Amino acid sequence: MPLSVSENGKGPGPGPDLSVEDLVMRFGGIAAVDHVSFRVDPGERVALLGPNGAGKTTLFNMITGDLRPTAGRIRMFGEDVTRLDSSGRVRKGMRRTYQTSSLFDEMSVAQNLCLGMLGPGATHHYDMASSAYRGEFWPRAAKVAREVGLSRRFFAKASELSHGERRQLEIGVSLCLKPRIILLDEPAAGLSPEERTTLTHLLEQLPSSITILIIEHDMDIALRVAQRVIVMSDGHVVAEGAPGSIVANEVVQAVYLGQSRRKHEPC
Numbered sequence: 001m002p003l004s005v006s007e008n009g010k011g012p013g014p015g016p017d018l019s020v021e022d023l024v025m026r027f028g029g030i031a032a033v034d035h036v037s038f039r040v041d042p043g044e045r046v047a048l049l050g051p052n053g054a055g056k057t058t059l060f061n062m063i064t065g066d067l068r069p070t071a072g073r074i075r076m077f078g079e080d081v082t083r084l085d086s087s088g089r090v091r092k093g094m095r096r097t098y099q100t101s102s103l104f105d106e107m108s109v110a111q112n113l114c115l116g117m118l119g120p121g122a123t124h125h126y127d128m129a130s131s132a133y134r135g136e137f138w139p140r141a142a143k144v145a146r147e148v149g150l151s152r153r154f155f156a157k158a159s160e161l162s163h164g165e166r167r168q169l170e171i172g173v174s175l176c177l178k179p180r181i182i183l184l185d186e187p188a189a190g191l192s193p194e195e196r197t198t199l200t201h202l203l204e205q206l207p208s209s210i211t212i213l214i215i216e217h218d219m220d221i222a223l224r225v226a227q228r229v230i231v232m233s234d235g236h237v238v239a240e241g242a243p244g245s246i247v248a249n250e251v252v253q254a255v256y257l258g259q260s261r262r263k264h265e266p267c
């Protein structure tokens with residue numbers, strides 16, 4: 001792992017958990033992500049903001065290995081993972097949630113969490129009667145359910161959960177393999193004000209050792225959860241800084257008022 005000089009000048013500290021360098025994703029003639037670079041330090045909480053179509057989900061898809069970048073480099077814990085597939089990144093400690101639900105509706109909260117512990121590729125055909133399921137996974141599923149506020153719904157089918165509870169379960173599933181980095185794609189989308197409050201509280205309570213990158217449209221949630229904010233528009237990073245400075249930033253205000261123009265580039 002590369003070492004960097006810490007800010008207090010007391011010598012080398014650990015390098016970033018995640019770094020993206022000059023990342024580009026082109027779809028036909030459009031650069032959805034256009035030379036984006038940033039780093040996320042261990043345990044840091046970073047919010048990714050920007051209007052619809054800014055390139056946030058595409059950036060996530062490249063970071064998690066769901067999409068192969070057109071150009072650029074991605075490092076996890078100092079190691080170049082640009083060519084590693086998504087399962088390989090999960091094994092190194094990365095998990096994500098999706099904008100759309102990825103739960104098994106006909107299975108209980110407990111069963112969804114147990115499948116989460118099996119990792120990528122697990123299906124509902126997994127034998128729930130096996131000893132691993134009863135002995136090893138069950139207690140841990142109960143612990144994760146507690147962490148995401150779903151203990152009372154442990155035996156409920158995913159299809160019976162409210163929208164907010166489903167989001168809580170999705171975050172629970174992402175916690176199952178004891179991740180070091182999690183990426184959350186708009187976890188509060190479509191939630192009621194009460195559900196948002198529950199979710200914000202849950203995010204604030206996550207273990208401080210977990211590094212979090214969160215896409216969130218709700219500024220209040222993003223600014224409460226994040227220590228640093230990166231704002232994207234038209235595939236570019238247009239602002240980056242502490243939450244307070246971002247709210248006052250004129251470029252950010254212009255972007256949110258829809259004053260930025262979409263740029264079409266040749267392939």
Ligand SMILES: Nc1ncnc2c1ncn2[C@@H]1O[C@H](COP(=O)(O)OP(=O)(O)O)[C@@H](O)[C@H]1O
Pocket residue numbers: 027032050051052053054055056057058059
């Ligand atoms: N698979 C794809 N094929 C073609 N264009 C895509 C694809 N995925 C995303 N895009 C385009 O890339 C741009 C960024 O999309 P996206 O990353 O989903 O933005 P955001 O998550 O910020 O709303 C949009 O113009 C979108 O239409």
Ligand SMILES: [Mg+2]
Pocket residue numbers: 056057058099
């Ligand atoms: Mg998106």
